[in-house]
Amino acid sequence: MEKKLIISPSPHIHGVDKTSRLMRDVVIALLPAFAVSVVVYGVNALVVTGLSVVSCVLFEFLIQRYLLRGPLTINNWSAVLTGLLLAFNLPGTLPAWQIVMGCFVAIAVAKMPFGGLGRNLFNPALVGRVFLLISFPVQMTSFAPVTRAATDAMSGATPLAFVKEALKKGMGLDQIMPDLPSYSDMLFGFRSGSLGEIAALALIVGFIYLLWRKVITWHIPVFVIGTMTAFSGILHLADQAHYISPLFHLMAGGTLLGAIYMATDYVTSPMNTRGMLIYGVGIGLITILIRVFGAYPEGMSFAILIMNATVPLINKYVKPRRFGLAPAKR
Amino acid sequence: MSKTFKIGGIHPSDSKLSRGAAIEVFGLPQTVTIPVAQHIGAPAVTCVAKGDQVKTGQVIATAAGFVSSNIHSSVSGVVTSVDDVPDAGGMRRKAVTIQVEGDQWAEGIDRSDKLMSSVTLSAKEIVEKITAAGIVGMGGATFPTHVKLSIPPGKKAECLIINGVECEPYLTSDHRVMLERSEELLVGVQILCKALGVEKAYIGIEKNKPDAIAHLKGLVSKYPGVEVVPLKVQYPQGGEKQLIDAVVGRQVPSGALPIEVGAVVQNVGTALAVYEAVQKNKPLIERVVTVTGKSVKTPANYLVRIGTPIEALIERSGGVPDDCEKIVNGGPMMGRALSNPTAPVTKGTSGILLMRTKEARRPAATTCISCAKCVAVCPMGLEPYLIYKLACKTMLAEAEEHRATDCIECGSCSYACPAALPLLDRIRLAKAGVMKIARERAIKQK
Numbered sequence: 193m194e195k196k197l198i199i200s201p202s203p204h205i206h207g208v209d210k211t212s213r214l215m216r217d218v219v220i221a222l223l224p225a226f227a228v229s230v231v232v233y234g235v236n237a238l239v240v241t242g243l244s245v246v247s248c249v250l251f252e253f254l255i256q257r258y259l260l261r262g263p264l265t266i267n268n269w270s271a272v273l274t275g276l277l278l279a280f281n282l283p284g285t286l287p288a289w290q291i292v293m294g295c296f297v298a299i300a301v302a303k304m305p306f307g308g309l310g311r312n313l314f315n316p317a318l319v320g321r322v323f324l325l326i327s328f329p330v331q332m333t334s335f336a337p338v339t340r341a342a343t344d345a346m347s348g349a350t351p352l353a354f355v356k357e358a359l360k361k362g363m364g365l366d367q368i369m370p371d372l373p374s375y376s377d378m379l380f381g382f383r384s385g386s387l388g389e390i391a392a393l394a395l396i397v398g399f400i401y402l403l404w405r406k407v408i409t410w411h412i413p414v415f416v417i418g419t420m421t422a423f424s425g426i427l428h429l430a431d432q433a434h435y436i437s438p439l440f441h442l443m444a445g446g447t448l449l450g451a452i453y454m455a456t457d458y459v460t461s462p463m464n465t466r467g468m469l470i471y472g473v474g475i476g477l478i479t480i481l482i483r484v485f486g487a488y489p490e491g492m493s494f495a496i497l498i499m500n501a502t503v504p505l506i507n508k509y510v511k512p513r514r515f516g517l518a519p520a521k522r
Numbered sequence: 523m524s525k526t527f528k529i530g531g532i533h534p535s536d537s538k539l540s541r542g543a544a545i546e547v548f549g550l551p552q553t554v555t556i557p558v559a560q561h562i563g564a565p566a567v568t569c570v571a572k573g574d575q576v577k578t579g580q581v582i583a584t585a586a587g588f589v590s591s592n593i594h595s596s597v598s599g600v601v602t603s604v605d606d607v608p609d610a611g612g613m614r615r616k617a618v619t620i621q622v623e624g625d626q627w628a629e630g631i632d633r634s635d636k637l638m639s640s641v642t643l644s645a646k647e648i649v650e651k652i653t654a655a656g657i658v659g660m661g662g663a664t665f666p667t668h669v670k671l672s673i674p675p676g677k678k679a680e681c682l683i684i685n686g687v688e689c690e691p692y693l694t695s696d697h698r699v700m701l702e703r704s705e706e707l708l709v710g711v712q713i714l715c716k717a718l719g720v721e722k723a724y725i726g727i728e729k730n731k732p733d734a735i736a737h738l739k740g741l742v743s744k745y746p747g748v749e750v751v752p753l754k755v756q757y758p759q760g761g762e763k764q765l766i767d768a769v770v771g772r773q774v775p776s777g778a779l780p781i782e783v784g785a786v787v788q789n790v791g792t793a794l795a796v797y798e799a800v801q802k803n804k805p806l807i808e809r810v811v812t813v814t815g816k817s818v819k820t821p822a823n824y825l826v827r828i829g830t831p832i833e834a835l836i837e838r839s840g841g842v843p844d845d846c847e848k849i850v851n852g853g854p855m856m857g858r859a860l861s862n863p864t865a866p867v868t869k870g871t872s873g874i875l876l877m878r879t880k881e882a883r884r885p886a887a888t889t890c891i892s893c894a895k896c897v898a899v900c901p902m903g904l905e906p907y908l909i910y911k912l913a914c915k916t917m918l919a920e921a922e923e924h925r926a927t928d929c930i931e932c933g934s935c936s937y938a939c940p941a942a943l944p945l946l947d948r949i950r951l952a953k954a955g956v957m958k959i960a961r962e963r964a965i966k967q968k
Contacts, residue, residue: 198847198882199861201947203933204854205534205691205881209895209940211888268888310891310941409898458893463905465898514903514925515529515763516775 211309214458215269217407221398222276222453228381228391229284233336236284237387241276243288247295248275255304262308270309274298277317280388280449281493282324283335290328294320314500315460318493325493335384350385351378351444353489355436364433378443388449395448408456411465415472416451416479417442423480435484445483450492451475460500464512471506474499524729526754527764528773530901532934534757534855536730537691540814540821545698547825548838550622554597554829555607556582557617560868561658562665563589568618574601579628579805582618585653591666592656593618596807596827598626610832610851610865611858617866620829631803638801639709641716648717648800655799656806656869660791661685661696661760662852664870667792671717673781680784682714682723683769684793686738687753687760689728690853693873695810696790698823700727700734703794708738708745710797715747718786723748724769725790728755757855758932762787764901776928791872811835811867815876817843826867832874833863848882850875855933885942896935896945902928906935906945913952918959921952927960929953 229237252271256262265271278298282291298320306312325332335350349357351372358368373383381391389395402408420441427435441447446454455461455475462471475495482491559565566583570576576595583593599622606614627633643651653668673679688696699707711723725742727735727750735752742748751769758764763774765787772783780787788796791809798804807828814821819840826835832851836842842849842863850857851865854875896906904925912921926949935945 195842195846197849197859197861199859200848200884201944201950202850202852202854202856202858202931203937203946204848204850204857204859204875204877205937206885206942207532207534207937207939209938210885210942211891211940214891214893214940270891308889310889458891461892461894463892463894463897463907512897512900512903512905513529514776515767515901515928516773516778517903 211270212268214407215273217402217405218273218453219269219276221401221407222280222388224394224397225280225388225391225449226276228394229280229387232381232390233284233387236336239288240282240284240286240291240387241279243291244279244282244295245272245275247292248272248278248299251296251299252304255300256308260304260308265308268309271299274303274316274320277388277453278320281317281321281386281446283332284387285334285336286324286331290324290331294324297323310459312459313504314497315454315457318454318497322493322497337384350489351383351440352483355440356483356489359434365436366433372440375439375443386446386449389446392443392448395452399448399452402452409465411468412456412461412472413451415469416455416476417447419473419476420447420480423477424484427480427484441480441483445490446492447479450479450496454492455496455499460503462503462506462510464510466512467503467506467510470510471499471503474502524752524754525768526756527759527767527901529903530899530934531756531758532899532937533755534691534937536755537816538694538697538730539692539816539818540694540812540823541697541731543694543698543820543822545702545810545823545825548827548830548835550597550625550827551830551834553602553619553621554827555617555619555831555866556593556596556829557609557615557866557868558583558593559615560593560664560828560870561591562663563587563591563669565616566590566593568604568616570601570604570618572601572603575599576601576620577626577628579631579807581805585656589666589669591658592654592805594656594805594807595620596829597622599623608862608865610860610862612861632801633804637705637709639705641709641713641800643800645717645719648713651800651803652717652796655795655804657792657795657799658806658869659789660795660809660869660872661789662856662870662872664868667788667796670786670788671714673718677781678784679718679720679781679786680722681770681786682711682718682720683765683785683787684711684723684725684790685760685762685765685787686725686727686731686734686790687765688731689755689757689760690855690857690873692814692875693812693853694814695812695823695872697731697734699790699794699810700731701737704738704741706797707790707794708741708748709801710793710795711748712745713796713800714788714793720786721747724751725749726751726753726759726765726769728753728759730755758901758930758934761901761930761932763930776925806869809867809869809871811871812873813839813876814873815843815846816878816881817845818876819843828869829866831864831866832860832871835867835874836863836876843876843878845878846876846882847879848877850877855937856931884944887943888941890941890943893940895938895940899934899938901932901934902930904928906949909952910943910945910948913948913955916955918952918955922956922959926952926956
């Protein structure tokens with residue numbers, strides 16, 4: 193036979209998953225939240241997001257091309273995703289130079305020195321965000337007032353910051369509840385906050401899309417949110433005057449953005465469901481601890497970064513359920 | 523919720539192009555090449571020489587030991603050579619080549635279609651007949667069936683599980699057997715039950731074969747103790763350990779045989795061969811082979827004499843399509859790419875798959891992004907990414923610790939990997955390395 197045949201070991205077929213497809217799917221899942229941010233914050237949202245995405249891609253391109261001199265990696269969409277997620281964690285009023293700086297830290301400090309996609313220990317977008325939060329605390333925590341929902345009392349403050357401030361002044365929750373945005377406003381995004389975190393519903397729509405496309409599994413988001421609900425619920429039941437309800441914790445701040453899109457980052461999360469349980473519970477506990485007892489009003493970013501650091505250990509010691517080790521049912 | 527195995531699994535498109543094609547008798551080729559090693563274990567020892575006249579069904583090579591199998595001539599004619607010839611992979615292996623002359627069958631073989639449903643022989647006699655007929659596992663593993671039926675002392679078989687899963691995409695030979703040879707198959711199941719001394723037999727069939735499930739369900743009332751178990755479609759359900767888990771909910775311990783949990787698994791094709799051997803005196807000289815592929819003109823299921831050149835089957839189905847770049851001996855998940863289409867059909871050949879260029883080429887590998895998909899799909903609960911990395915660094919002691927030898931080589935990890943890493947290739951190397959170390963250790967201990 194004159195025809196040349198390919199000889200390779202099995203399997204001879206391959207699934208549809210590709211790194212670029214998975215990354216692109218996460219970007220698609222974030223589009224509803226992006227749309228809400230544009231509606232609420234207007235052109236600012238477009239500028240911040242655009243600048244962040246372009247900077248991240250550009251930094252990765254420059255580093256890969258001129259420092260590492262490796263093959264082009266920006267076509268795997270991971271830098272786009274990092275840029276998008278970083279922008280979603282920023283206020284719409286952040287100065288441009290600070291955004292670019294955040295992108296630089298995300299890509300040139302948190303990602304590429306470790307070897308690029310797949311090898312970084314910490315979530316690059318969150319490293320970028322926390323860097324900015326610590327370096328520029330004022331700019332990072334001042335938000336443009338959202339006209340529809342905010343009353344004068346809390347213009348420009350996120351609901352979490354507002355609650356924290358009020359409790360510190362010795363006010364009871366019953367006094368400040370009327371000034372907080374309603375749950376329906378929080379569901380649709382009419383409240384202050386980072387660009388991508390404000391619309392709970394849009395984030396949940398994206399979550400359903402990711403589950404349908406089998407990009408992520410339900411484990412990490414459910415473990416994180418479940419732990420936060422349980423922990424804040426216990427506190428709330430113990431003292432309703434000082435601990436706000438679990439529902440508020442879930443809707444406010446970066447809970448959904450963090451639990452669905454940041455904690456599930458492939459590279460920096462555990463490799464099996466048992467590990468994911470430890471990781472998710474850890475994030476939930478630390479987030480509520482920081483929110484309720486810590487100095488910062490929001491603790492999601494810190495919680496995820498802290499748990500990122502435990503992932504190599506979790507992977508080393510927590511093994512999947514092996515076949516044939518379960519006690520035989522007779 | 524229908525039954526399935528509990529850990530991992532993938533859902534490739536089943537692509538059963540030939541599911542509607544009735545089994546077609548392929549007819550006699552001009553020559554057959556019958557290898558003496560068509561089974562796991564020692565190659566059989568030839569007992570014919572060049573120039574000998576042989577009949578269809580006559581023994582041409584005898585089993586060399588317990589884990590071995592007799593080989594029979596699948597045609598009548600003259601032996602033209604007993605020599606090493608290239609097999610499907612291009613390796614030279616001993617085979618008997620026979621020039622076909624007529625179709626004279628050896629005496630004592632019942633060639634009629636009449637159903638012989640009464641099982642009169644004792645368990646011992648049944649196993650003797652199966653041994654004589656050279657029957658091996660026809661799902662592809664080709665483990666001698668009489669070995670599987672000889673229960674080690676101290677163990678007891680509790681049930682027989684018939685593997686009608688055919689979880690490999692494209693393949694349909696078992697499906698057609700269940701539809702067209704159902705009564706014979708069921709008698710075969712009863713014979714196997716008797717040989718094992720068990721009362722209960724389950725036939726596991728995936729739900730993508732509703733016609734086979736319905737057909738067999740309608741017939742089993744006549745066969746006490748036989749039960750059809752519909753299974754959720756999920757690869758690799760046809761794996762022995764996965765099938766036992768799916769059907770009776772027991773997991774075979776690491777390194778142990780199915781008998782440890784009281785189960786014996788036999789393939790549909792094997793059960794049919796057992797029927798023919800025990801009731802009809804007919805040795806294993808032919809089998810059903812699927813010839814299929816996206817651009818194959820007429821995907822088909824042929825009843826083929828062992829030793830027929832694979833080429834001839836492809837020719838009958840319209841020849842090698844222009845856009846075909848890979849020919850797989852078996853299914854796309856576990857089959858072997860063949861380099862030599864002139865090689866013969868053997869006892870383990872379940873299908874011939876002709877793959878188009880774009881399917882045949884592997885996607886380019888990128889870097890691991892720790893997506894954990896390989897861990898999620900591994901039916902043995904292993905960490906393919908980790909064994910892969912250990913294999914790359916030849917850290918064999920660690921690979922052994924992470925149970926590399928538990929891998930059943932189903933290929934689910936490589937299939938699922940978004941970075942298209944050659945996970946299974948490396949895991950195979952790790953397995954081979956670990957097994958070598960284990961053997962050396964065993965020798966030292968002695």
